Amino acid sequence: MTQIMTLTGRSLALSVLALSLAACQSMRGPEPTVQANIPDAYTALPQTATASIAAQGYQDFFADERLKQVIALALGNNRDLRTAALNVEKVQQQYQITRNNQLPTVGASAGFTRQATMSSDYTPYSAYNVGLGVTAFELDLWGRVSSLKDAALDNYFATQSARDATQVALVGQVAEAWTAISFAEQNLKLAEQTLKAQQESYNLNKRRFDVGIDSEVPVRQAQISVETARNDVANYKTQIQQAKNALNLLAGQTIPDNLLPESRVVKITNNSVLNAGLPSELLNNRPDIKSAEYQLRAAGANIGAAKASLFPTISLTGSAGYASTDLSDLFKSGAFIWSVAPSLDLPIFDYGTRRANVKISEIDQQIALSSYEQTIQTAFREVNDVLATRANIDDRIAAQRRLVEATNTTYRLSEARFRAGIDGYLTVLDAQRNSYTAEQGLLALQQANINSQIELYKTLGGGVTAQTPADADSNNTTSTPAQ
Structure with missing residues (x-):
């Protein structure tokens, strides 16, 4: 028994030594150099040390309480976000499997055999056995299993960051869809006002034609304007319903009417100044960049695993237990048996x-490096595009307001001259069309201004690094796996 214990102790010591070597060995090469040409400042904004709006949670960034409630519904019910969260859980379990591969698998076994052999003159006899065993435990001398574990962990973090990217996109999409309902309703009101004015003009031209003052041409011109406005009314009614359908899909349920915008959205955020922060902050705030970085790291770990496969694979199989031909003697001291069976696998010719x-x-x-660099460049391009819009949007809105005033004045003067018999109705028609188009353009620019604020928050990675406590509790459906 003493000899058995000594051999067992030596085996354990050998295993401990092998595991210690495994911790020191790694075939993973150096990380590649990233050349994404990160700019020192955003092109449309001077560099500033002011904190980025991305540091704010959505409840601090957005101003309307109804919008915040809609976003909360979407975060809890959106199917894309739910799928992304489930993918995180799936990859977490896959990481746990690869982590467990570093540990020996111990199993219990019991058996009964009834057989006859020549040495026993073909007299049947029974054999009983019971024990514990380690099956094909790989001694990770070259770090293959640990490299696979590192790759699985990086994939987990990449998937988690992808889920965060889905959340950032979802918050922005919900805000833009909610705003779209408001501006579609404003366009509908404008179209209805235009239809009413055109209907009055048509009635006036019809009376003038009936009494023989004018020809039928002004009547038909007015009728064209009426039908065009009526078509716009129907079109904007459709857009309102489609915008509501899009919002319901994002939220994963039907949004109650009391959470929809009641009037035109004139303020989307509580921030008077929209700071983008330093360009270097973008690398930490954008979850898609983090996801690409983790994928790059996972690719490096896979290189280590592939290089380790060039070396011999040493596995250890062992068991200890009891065996006897008589069940009553199975657990007696003389029935104890053990075995240790190391194996070496080294393919010589694998072509x-x-x-x-x-x-x-x-x-x-x-490939992962190129994707990582492309993700960084795309992120800066998206931010710079939004900042370019923000840099000129106020001037465009101011100019459009002046255009609206000018076209409205022209329309009033043209209509007065027509009623006085100085000009024909075609002048009134052109002035009315210009006024209507200018009003539509103003609404489009105002919506673009609101959307640019949402887009800036989204492209900067807003809301991930600083969630409100309630959001953090509801969104942490998975936990970081133990390393």
Whole structure:
């Protein structure tokens, strides 16, 4: 028994030594150099040390309480976000599996055999056994299993960041869809006012034609304007319903009427100044950049696993238990048995398959690097595009307001001259069309101004790094796996 314990102790010592070596060995190469040409400042905004609006949670950024409630509904019920959260849970379990592969698998076994052999003159006899065993435990001398574990962990973080990116996009989409309902209703009111004015003009021209003052041409011109306005009314009614349908889909349920905008949205945020912060902050605030970074790291870990496959694989199988031909003697001291069976696996001729796998993993890393750099460049382009819009939107709105005033004045003067018999109705028709188009353009610019504020918050990665406590509790459906 003493000899058995000594051998068992040596086996355990060998296993501990192997695990210690595994912790020190890694075939993972150095991380590649990222060349994304990150700018020192945004093109349409001077560099400032002021905190970025991305540091605010959506409840602090947005002003309307109804919109905040709609966003909360979407975060709890949106199917895309729910799928993203489930993907995080799935990858978390996959990481747990790869982590468990670093540990020996211990199993219990029991068996009964009834057999006859030549040595027993073919007299049947029974054999009983029971014990514990370790099955094909790989001694991770070259870090293959640990590299796979690192890759799985990086994939987990990448998936978690992808879920955060889905949340950022969802918040922005909900805010824009909610705003779209408001401006569609404003366009509907404008179209209805235009239809009413055109109907009055048509009635006036019809009376003038009936008494023989004018020809039928002004009547038909007025009728064209009436039908055009009536078509716009129907079109904007459709747009309102479609905008509501889009919002319901984003929220994952039907939004109550009391949470919809009651009038034109003139203020979307509590911030008087929209600060983008430093360009370097974008790398930390954008979850899609973080996801691409983790994917790059996972590709590096896969290189380590592929290189480790070039070396021998050493596995250890062992068992200890009791065996006896008599069930009553099974657990007596003389029935104790044990076995240790290390094995070595080293393919000699694989026609370059393993080296090809190393090359593939290195190419995958280069692909991940290119994707990471592209993600960074795309992020800066999106922010700069929004800032370019923000830089000129106030001037455009001011100019459009003056255009509206000018076209409205022209319309009133043209109508007065027509009623006085100085000009024909075609002048009134042109002036009315210009006025209507200018009013529509003003609403479009006002909506673009609101959407640019939402887009800036979204493209900066707003709301992920600083969630409100209630949001953090509701969104933390998964936990970081133990390393």
